[in-house]
Amino acid sequence: MDKPEADIWPLPKFNAGDGKALHAVGVISLTFVQFERGVDNLFLHHPAHGQISRDLLHHYFYSLNEQQRPSVTRKFYREQEADPLVVKATENVLEFFDWAHDARNKILHSELYPAAFGGRHDTFYLTKRAGKRDSGSIYLAFKVHELRDVAEKMRAGVVAAAEINIHVRYRDVDPLKIERSLRVYAVKPPSFTLLPIPGKIKATETP
Numbered sequence: 541m542d543k544p545e546a547d548i549w550p551l552p553k554f555n556a557g558d559g560k561a562l563h564a565v566g567v568i569s570l571t572f573v574q575f576e577r578g579v580d581n582l583f584l585h586h587p588a589h590g591q592i593s594r595d596l597l598h599h600y601f602y603s604l605n606e607q608q609r610p611s612v613t614r615k616f617y618r619e620q621e622a623d624p625l626v627v628k629a630t631e632n633v634l635e636f637f638d639w640a641h642d643a644r645n646k647i648l649h650s651e652l653y654p655a656a657f658g659g660r661h662d663t664f665y666l667t668k669r670a671g672k673r674d675s676g677s678i679y680l681a682f683k684v685h686e687l688r689d690v691a692e693k694m695r696a697g698v699v700a701a702a703e704i705n706i707h708v709r710y711r712d713v714d715p716l717k718i719e720r721s722l723r724v725y726a727v728k729p730p731s732f733t734l735l736p737i738p739g740k741i742k743a744t745e746t747p
Contacts, residue, residue, distance in 0.1 A: 564687035578701030
């Protein structure tokens with residue numbers, strides 16, 4: 541039996557870069573979206589909004605831009621959440637999300653920079669505009685394990701946001717009415733693991 545041909549798409553039509561690096565970038569993209577949804581839900585699913593219609597709440601929240609939504613959530617928890625442990629955990633997740641948002645923007649808003657001269661074969665090179673009003677370029681370079689580390693850190697944020705969301709939604713519910721797998725997150729006082737905040741990804745002005 542003939543061996544199946546290796547799947548090398550998009551080659552030979554074009555070279556999009558190392559397959560393992562591209563896979564990691566894809567995981568970063570999908571994981572960030574999941575993290576962003578969890579952070580949005582910190583505001584949208586808090587029981588304090590119980591008397592506000594879902595449509596009105598969503599209309600208000602999603603009229604805000606990406607930078608405003610975490611700020612509004614942070615202010616809401618500081619003013620409306622009675623449990624200081626929940627407030628502390630939420631502020632930690634929001635600060636972690638700021639890092640994730642910056643990392644996502646730098647990686648996903650970049651294009652491949654083929655380092656034809658002097659580039660290392662085990663490094664994934666990217667370039668992007670220096671800013672919205674700056675046509676100059678900045679450059680980034682990653683090993684595959686560094687891209688995977690970004691994705692894994694974002695996954696930790698997904699879990700941390702979910703733990704807070706589950707706790708605030710079920711903490712006042714009879715444990716016998718909560719699905720068994722969720723009961724551990726509804727206990728009082730809550731036990732949250734605070735995430736260490738990574739340093740922001742640094743770009744350079746030269747390749």
